[in-house]
Amino acid sequence: LDKMAESDDICTGEPSAKRKRLFPKELRAMLHGFGDDPNPYKETVDLVEDLIVQFVQEMTLKAASVGVKGRVRLEDIVFLIRKQPKKYARVKDLLTMNEELRKARSAFKEDDPESINI
Numbered sequence: 001l002d003k004m005a006e007s008d009d010i011c012t013g014e015p016s017a018k019r020k021r022l023f024p025k026e027l028r029a030m031l032h033g034f035g036d037d038p039n040p041y042k043e044t045v046d047l048v049e050d051l052i053v054q055f056v057q058e059m060t061l062k063a064a065s066v067g068v069k070g071r072v073r074l075e076d077i078v079f080l081i082r083k084q085p086k087k088y089a090r091v092k093d094l095l096t097m098n099e100e101l102r103k104a105r106s107a108f109k110e111d112d113p114e115s116i117n118i
Contacts, residue, residue: 021049 024045031040031048063076074095081087 019053021046022053023049027052 024042027045027048028040031044032038036044059077059080060072062080063072064070066079067073067076078088078091081091
C-alpha cells in the first residue's frame with residue numbers, strides 16, 4: 001500500500017497524493033454500499049481512487065496497443081479481459097443492459113406524444 005501511495009500517475013507523472021480527486025463522493029457511497037462505514041477514512045477513499053485510476057490507465061494503454069494504434073475501442077477492452085471470467089461476465093452484463101436502455105430510450109422517444117404534430 002505504501003508503494004501505491006508513493007507511486008506516480010502513469011499519464012501525468014505526478015504523485016498520486018497531489019492529484020486532484022475526481023470522485024470522492026461517489027466512492028464514499030460505493031464503499032458504504034459494500035459494507036464500509038458511512039464516513040470512511042479519507043485515506044481509504046484516496047487509496048481506492050488511486051487503484052481505480054491506475055487500473056483504468058493501464059487498461060487504456062494496453063487497449064491502445066492491442067487494436068488500431070492510438071485508438072481505444074470497446075472491443076479492445078473486451079479482448080483484454082476475455083480470460084478473466086468475472087470481469088468478462090460483468091462487462092457482458094453491462095453491455096447488454098446498456099443496449100436494452102438504448103432501445104428503451106429510442107422506443108420512448110418514438111412514443112412521446114409531444115413529438116407528434118397535430
